[in-house]
Amino acid sequence: MGKVFVCDHPLIQHKLTLIRDKVTTTKDFRELVDEVATLMAYEITRDIPLEKVQVQTPVATAECNVISGRMLGLIPILRAGLGMVDGILQLVPAAKVGHIGLYRDPQTLEPVEYYAKLPTDVQERELIVIDPMLATGGSANAAITALKARQCTQIKLMCLIAAPEGVQAVQKAHPDVDIYVAAIDDYLDEHGYIIPGLGDAGDRLFGTK
Ligand code: PRP
Ligand code: URA
Secondary structure (H helix, E strand, O other), X not given: OOOEEEOOOHHHHHHHHHHHOOOOOHHHHHHHHHHHHHHHXXXXXXXXXXXXXXXXXXXXEEEEEEEOOOOEEEEEEEOHHHHHHHHHHOOOOXXXXXXXXXXXXXXXXXXXXXXXXXXXXXXXXEEEEEOOEEOOOHHHHHHHHHHHOOOOOOEEEEEEEXXXXXXXXXXXXXXXXXXXXXXXXXXXXXXXXXXXXXXXXXXXHHOOO
């Protein structure tokens, strides 16, 4: 069973409150999502392996650590996942970025894939699938399935807000995937919206409604 990490750092929680607030402007919403993504990236990269190297300081030889192991790949789910990419790249600028385009059919709530463009070495990378909202889990599951179909094996999921239903759905379909969220909310309403949530993440990020 994949683990669920709730990133409860006070700065993340404070900014998430502002993100939820319906009076927050598109500009502020976008900036806050970007900032929270940076802070969450700090948590999600906590278990990256290190290796020892020696460096010469001006006065001695120091035994130091550098990051080792697989390179990172960020996989935002279009479109709302885009809002978290730059914030993560602030911390891991060498990561490559692949895009998976999915939208939820408003009637069935089933994800429909309309785009996929991934780094050529995607299967060699440790991947972070990014989407602000984990509602039914259909979009995240479809994105993870699409990556596994391309022989990707090391996958984490990063979301701002999850519904319990979405967490369970991902854990059931992909028990090898750990999930990082800033909050797990109460439930999904009949339209598939997370309650209390933040509304439609894509619309709020891009000002489309
Ligand atoms: C939203 C959100 C997730 C998805 C979550 O995207 O960004 O991708 O819904 O719902 P699920 O867990 O039930 O699949 P949406 O389909 O609204 O597309 P958008 O990002 O283009 O706005
Ligand atoms: N997608 C969103 O953007 N918001 C929700 O509450 C659920 C799915």
